[in-house]
Amino acid sequence: MSEQVTFQSHEDRIVGKHVFGNLYDIDPEDLNNEQLLKDLVLKAVEIAHMNLVEAKSWSFGGKKGGVSVIALIEESHIALHTWNEYNYATLDVYTCGEDSDPQAAFKFIVEALKPRRYQVFFADRSSS
Known part of the structure; x- marks a missing residue:
């Protein structure tokens, strides 16, 4: 049985900002x-005013x-994945909170x- 969460005020609202995309034709080195x-x-x-827990x-x-x-x-989190064969990468930056700036990251x-071209997508993952 799931429990319904009710937010009492604006301060209780979850602010989810998700910026993600594809980077093409990156220098192989x-x-x-x-x-x-x-x-x-x-x-x-650092640039996006986030607080690091751990990086691997x-x-x-x-x-x-x-x-x-x-x-x-x-x-x-921030996730960056590269594929050698395609000179391609995906980048995913997701934050919750008012103070962080995933677009800056x-x-x-x-x-x-410096990809030759890239795509960027935005999603609002806030609770309300």
């Missing part, structure tokens, strides 16, 4: 540089290898990786 990608995500956390990164070899970086933040990472 940047795409495979695990330390660079992790550093970019960590700097994006992994490098995957093989034909369709790439790098994944996940930053767990108090407000939610997304913009910083895109400008640093």
Whole structure:
């Protein structure tokens, strides 16, 4: 049985901001540089006024290898995944709260990786 949550005031409202997208034709050296990608995500956390809990990164070899970086933040997460074979990456920045700025984090990472083109999407994931 699920319990219904009732928000008593504006202060109780969950503010969910989700910015995500696809980055195309990135320099292959940047795409495979695990330390660079992790550093970019960590700097994006700062720029967007988020509070880091932990960051992890992994490098995957093989034909369709790439790098994944996940930053767990108090407000939610930043996830960056790359695919070597396609010179392609996906970027997901999701935050809850009034003070964080996921658009600033997304913009910083895109400008640093310099894709030839990219798509960006926005979703309001607020409770009301």
